[in-house]
Amino acid sequence: MVLGRFFTKIRQGLSKTRNVFGGIVDLFTGNRRVDKVFLLQLEEQLLLADVGVEASMRIVERVRQAYLDREVGEDVKLFVRSELREMLSDPEGGIRFQASGPTVVMIAGVNGSGKTTSIAKLANLLKNDGKKVLVAACDTFRAAAVEQLSVWCERIGCDIVKQQQGSDPAAVAHDACEKAKARGYDVLIVDTAGRLHTQTNLMRELEKIHRIVAKQIPGAPHEVFLVLDGTNGQNAVIQAEQFTKVVKSTGIIMTKLDGSAKGGAVFAVKTKVGLPVKYLGVGEGMDDLDVFDPEAFVAALFDKA
8 A cells, every 4th residue: 555755754753642552553463352351452542542532432332343253353453444544534635725716724723732833834835836825914912923923934935914913913814815816826824813712802803804804705714724732632622622612613733743642632633523634743844744644644553663
């Protein structure tokens, strides 16, 4: 099976998570049968890997239905791999680009999740794919947020629309939409203030930005990505649940998985919240963000070579 560059990168970046998943892989060695003990051990190992309660119970039940009292072999392992891969399936993958006019991608997330860096990496990835990209620096509340994004955009050669700290974020979004339409940009990435669901003033600002871009560009924002820190494990799931109560998200950008043994949270987020992972970050470099590939991701977790 040829899995390509994503598999190679993700295998290296997920070394800590892969070590945890080794406990799952080890269950399929030796002479044993799919019985109550095996199913309990499978559930335990899935939970230890941060796959989450709902996802773990679903897999264990599917294995019980298909293989109860049968020998544990390669077919059972492949079945579990297939179930995990199916949980992460996303027919579209990446960004759904508009046929005409700029595609607007709004980015949300709490401070410290890697939001600013992820925006820069996403802009770089799209630019390298031949897209003309504009970034709107609408995180005008946090000190130095606009400056940080400006530095990143300058490094990668990407245009940015910004105003001073404390400016009206919706006004920045409005100006960015006007520029994106007038100058023929393919993609407009809109940063928003890092926030918690309890910060009602910032949530209102997010809704205001949403209204402004929708008024300026039909159907916008076309994507709303939530940035989650992969090192948070199950806390990332809680964060996603809180955000999706107030923000209509279309996908997840999962960051910092290279520094974590909690990559299994990807499954828990998809099962609990129903949002697909669109992009995955497994490093600090500008090229360390890739369109998420479920097959390669699961294969890397099961690879003990």
